[in-house]
Amino acid sequence: MQHIVLVVPAESYRADAFLQAGARAAQQLTLLTNAQLPLGDQTVHVSSMMPPDDEIQRLIDYLFGLGATLIIGVDEVSTRLAASLSDQLGLTIGKAEAVERSVDKVALRTTLMRAELGQPKFLVTTLHDLNNLKATEIDALVANFGGSFIVKPTRQTASRGVIRVNAANLIDDIDPLREIQEPSAPLLLESYVEGPEFAVEGILNGDQLEVLMIFAKPDIGEGPYFWESTYLGPAKVSAKARRELINAVERGARALGLTNTPVHAELRLSEGRAVILEIAPRSIGGRCSAAIKFGDGQRLEDLILARALGDRGEIKQRNRAVGIYMIPTPARGILREVNGLDQARSVPGVTGVEITVSTGTMVYPPPLTDRYLGFIFAEAPGQAGTLRALQRASALLTIVIEGG
Numbered sequence: 001m002q003h004i005v006l007v008v009p010a011e012s013y014r015a016d017a018f019l020q021a022g023a024r025a026a027q028q029l030t031l032l033t034n035a036q037l038p039l040g041d042q043t044v045h046v047s048s049m050m051p052p053d054d055e056i057q058r059l060i061d062y063l064f065g066l067g068a069t070l071i072i073g074v075d076e077v078s079t080r081l082a083a084s085l086s087d088q089l090g091l092t093i094g095k096a097e098a099v100e101r102s103v104d105k106v107a108l109r110t111t112l113m114r115a116e117l118g119q120p121k122f123l124v125t126t127l128h129d130l131n132n133l134k135a136t137e138i139d140a141l142v143a144n145f146g147g148s149f150i151v152k153p154t155r156q157t158a159s160r161g162v163i164r165v166n167a168a169n170l171i172d173d174i175d176p177l178r179e180i181q182e183p184s185a186p187l188l189l190e191s192y193v194e195g196p197e198f199a200v201e202g203i204l205n206g207d208q209l210e211v212l213m214i215f216a217k218p219d220i221g222e223g224p225y226f227w228e229s230t231y232l233g234p235a236k237v238s239a240k241a242r243r244e245l246i247n248a249v250e251r252g253a254r255a256l257g258l259t260n261t262p263v264h265a266e267l268r269l270s271e272g273r274a275v276i277l278e279i280a281p282r283s284i285g286g287r288c289s290a291a292i293k294f295g296d297g298q299r300l301e302d303l304i305l306a307r308a309l310g311d312r313g314e315i316k317q318r319n320r321a322v323g324i325y326m327i328p329t330p331a332r333g334i335l336r337e338v339n340g341l342d343q344a345r346s347v348p349g350v351t352g353v354e355i356t357v358s359t360g361t362m363v364y365p366p367p368l369t370d371r372y373l374g375f376i377f378a379e380a381p382g383q384a385g386t387l388r389a390l391q392r393a394s395a396l397l398t399i400v401i402e403g404g
Helices: 015-024 053-066 076-088 095-103 105-114 127-131 135-145 167-173 175-179 239-256 300-308 341-345 382-395
Strands: 003-008 028-033 043-045 070-073 122-126 148-153 163-166 186-191 197-205 208-216 230-233 261-270 273-280 322-327 333-339 350-355 374-379 398-402
Touching: 003 015, 003 053, 003 076, 015 028, 015 300, 053 076, 070 076, 070 300, 076 095, 095 105, 095 239, 095 273, 105 122, 105 186, 105 239, 105 273, 122 127, 127 167, 127 186, 135 167, 135 186, 163 167, 167 175, 197 239, 197 300, 208 239, 208 300, 230 382, 239 261, 239 273, 322 382, 341 350, 341 382, 350 382, 374 382
Parallel strands: 003 028, 003 070, 028 043
Antiparallel strands: 122 186, 148 163, 148 186, 197 208, 197 261, 208 230, 230 322, 261 273, 322 374, 333 398, 350 374
């Protein structure tokens, strides 16, 4: 029997799903968390997901005495801590460096550039520098990146801080970033890539990619903000396009040095060529993992633990259209209520509607947040039916926000 340590942030959506999977795995299980209340029978508390060095050393000593054999993070921030602890305990070698290359957007871009993989053009700048560009410097940006381009913080998650700006209106367009970004903090400026967007979900067994789902993102839009509203899977793409997407993820993960980890990658197909937007050493975020199920009743969290434990048994893919709608925050203010939930849940094809933000919580619209108000799940015959179910259900919700 192995001793699994799950690293779970207090604010994670994934705690329950991984706890249930851990129990089903019939292994010893310890939770490492910064949550105030215990999440399981055996819980180790940590001050934050980025603890100071002296606390890290105490954790290493404790986990060594515990006999930990496997340390797994459940999202991006916890994966960084899990990889660091795993390397320092000698359970893995070089995992922390590979994870850092992936989650730091500058390191990611630099690594993919050296590997000559398809990705947006980029440069590293700051808000201060953008605010002080001369007219000739803006002209040079336009010549290199086009009349509109993407700016994004290097350490935010989801689509927080991601803005498509117009060179002619640069100062006004980057204004929202002032709330979440220090003037001297690094900021990525990237070319805007035309084309449909996809998310590839998989697990690296060694360095071999096991593809679990390719999602289409039909309403990602063209900006200025990129709230990821809808995922539809499995995406309807040609065999050639599928190979292009998978090959790009495999090559990118290999360049980053990622092995034995879940992978969530976001790409666009531009003129038939895969362009990598992100490769993260984690599984799909939020409650979205609930949409990935297998024919034998296994859920994504079960498979992640099974693969980490060395089980390479064949999975039974479900050939059924699934969809997820991530409910966006329409305005800044205090969330008072969400009406129409019963009606939304009664829409044919809808399998669940969850509100994950408590009433009374201060909420923010894109691009100032990395959290959703909740999720709608659907399964219907065909993708068109699934998309219609999501659209009908979301239209029935009335979100009441006050005091913005």
